[in-house]
Amino acid sequence: MDVTHALAAGMGGIRTAGDLVARMQMSRGMRLKEAKEYVAGRLGCTVRDLSDSYAMEQLRGELGLGRILDHSNLHPGAPTAMAAKFRIAELLGLRINCVERFREMAGL
Amino acid sequence: MTELRVPTRMGDGSRVERTRSELRADIEAGTAEGARRAKCPPLDADELDHLLDIYASPASFTAVDIGEQVVLSCDGGGSKMTGTDLQDLLESEQRLGQDILELWHIEYSYKAIKTILPFQQQVMQNAQLMLTAPIQYGAQPNLAFYSKPDGPAENWFELLPQGRIAESRAAIEEAMEHATRDFVYVSDGMMEAGADGMDFDTTGGAGDADLLSTLRAVEQIRRTWPEAGIELGMAGEFVIGVHGELEWKGRRLAGMWPKEQVEVAQEAGATIFGPAVNIRASQSCAWNAAFALTVVKPCMEVARIPVHPNVGQGVCGVPVNGYPGEDASSRAAKACVEILRCDGL
Numbered sequence: 001m002d003v004t005h006a007l008a009a010g011m012g013g014i015r016t017a018g019d020l021v022a023r024m025q026m027s028r029g030m031r032l033k034e035a036k037e038y039v040a041g042r043l044g045c046t047v048r049d050l051s052d053s054y055a056m057e058q059l060r061g062e063l064g065l066g067r068i069l070d071h072s073n074l075h076p077g078a079p080t081a082m083a084a085k086f087r088i089a090e091l092l093g094l095r096i097n098c099v100e101r102f103r104e105m106a107g108l
Numbered sequence: 109m110t111e112l113r114v115p116t117r118m119g120d121g122s123r124v125e126r127t128r129s130e131l132r133a134d135i136e137a138g139t140a141e142g143a144r145r146a147k148c149p150p151l152d153a154d155e156l157d158h159l160l161d162i163y164a165s166p167a168s169f170t171a172v173d174i175g176e177q178v179v180l181s182c183d184g185g186g187s188k189m190t191g192t193d194l195q196d197l198l199e200s201e202q203r204l205g206q207d208i209l210e211l212w213h214i215e216y217s218y219k220a221i222k223t224i225l226p227f228q229q230q231v232m233q234n235a236q237l238m239l240t241a242p243i244q245y246g247a248q249p250n251l252a253f254y255s256k257p258d259g260p261a262e263n264w265f266e267l268l269p270q271g272r273i274a275e276s277r278a279a280i281e282e283a284m285e286h287a288t289r290d291f292v293y294v295s296d297g298m299m300e301a302g303a304d305g306m307d308f309d310t311t312g313g314a315g316d317a318d319l320l321s322t323l324r325a326v327e328q329i330r331r332t333w334p335e336a337g338i339e340l341g342m343a344g345e346f347v348i349g350v351h352g353e354l355e356w357k358g359r360r361l362a363g364m365w366p367k368e369q370v371e372v373a374q375e376a377g378a379t380i381f382g383p384a385v386n387i388r389a390s391q392s393c394a395w396n397a398a399f400a401l402t403v404v405k406p407c408m409e410v411a412r413i414p415v416h417p418n419v420g421q422g423v424c425g426v427p428v429n430g431y432p433g434e435d436a437s438s439r440a441a442k443a444c445v446e447i448l449r450c451d452g453l
Binding site: 001002003004005006007008009010011012013014015016018019021022023025026027028029030031032035047048051052065066068069070080081082084085088094095096097098101102 | 169170171172174175177178179180181182200201202204205206207208233236237238239240241242244299300301302303304305333335336337339374378379380411412413414419420421426431432434437438441442444445450451452453
């Protein structure tokens with residue numbers, strides 16, 4: 001059922017910009033339209049690009065926002081996970097909880 | 109000329125055939141019943157036509173239009189068959205493309221999680237180092253676990269049938285104090301471990317007190333963690349008045365439908381609200397979708413926060429069986445997105 005909903009209606013997570021729009025909903029309580037427009041504005045793309053895996057793979061790669069990794073699509077040296085979240089926090093103007101915790105623990 | 113019959117499903121998941129006229133009749137009956145029960149307007153003619161087009165198609169799968177996709181949150185999520193919580197979360201991020209991930213434990217009650225909090229905190233910390241997508245922590249309020257023999261309060265489900273109303277209410281109020289304290293304790297712990305937010309799943313499952321103890325916790329968590337995601341998902345479309353007199357800032361909780369539920373959720377500080385409408389197994393999925401959309405639609409009009417209707421097994425038009433057909437689940441998703449204009453699922 002998770003797969004069904006992901007394919008039928010989901011934005012696509014880090015394959016697209018689903019995680020970024022989700023962060024605006026979670027942290028700021030933005031409705032979908034507002035959240036999509038906010039993220040598109042920050043990324044400098046159109047709202048439709050946000051759920052387009054082709055467009056977003058290029059953009060996420062350029063901005064270092066983390067991408068899906070598989071055997072034919074590896075990006076050694078590019079930011080993933082925590083490193084990518086540092087960039088996402090800056091891009092979206094958000095205080096991401098785990099990024100702040102990491103910063104404290106690492107003494108950054 | 110004989111009308112073509114298309115395969116569709118009942119609320120229990122079984123496959124049946126209906127003509128377009130029969131499906132229309134189901135949809136009209138579903139919206140009429142929803143409007144009668146929730147005292148709200150039925151779906152309008154365009155919405156009924158749209159819903160009929162979704163359900164009268166013989167396609168094995170359906171989806172929203174390109175660019176109209178919504179944010180997916182989840183209560184639980186993953187399979188628990190992949191070995192570890194970390195692998196499960198990685199799979200959800202990397203293979204399923206989930207927008208919001210959720211770390212959870214099979215006990216799935218805040219009361220139980222309290223006893224294993226450090227273990228769950230460590231998983232959260234590790235997961236946050238390995239994943240990019242936001243990860244919330246989820247469990248259920250399950251207020252009944254605070255009554256005897258599982259908890260400290262007298263068992264109001266035994267007292268109520270004996271007519272001992274005052275004692276029942278006192279027991280419920282005692283349980284609520286313990287519950288809210290646990291919800292806040294677990295939430296503080298998970299946020300300290302790096303969680304992006306908390307999910308209160310199946311809120312109201314034990315009635316109005318279950319909802320009130322959660323709203324009180326949400327208010328406290330919001331004060332401590334101003335940027336935390338807080339998802340409040342409901343157990344059903346109607347808040348049952350087990351206590352009957354409980355209020356949130358002067359508003360009686362018993363009897364609330366999704367419109368009033370989202371109002372108190374957003375006032376308490378939730379950032380995502382998940383209405384749930386339980387399936388009627390003996391009605392068709394088309395009937396159930398019409399019923400669900402009708403009772404949830406008024407909530408969309410007053411929501412200031414994102415609304416993610418629950419589309420798991422047995423809610424909002426998804427059949428109640430363990431492996432709901434993809435045809436039925438995808439139709440429920442499309443109907444919620446295109447007719448409710450919801451913010452997520």
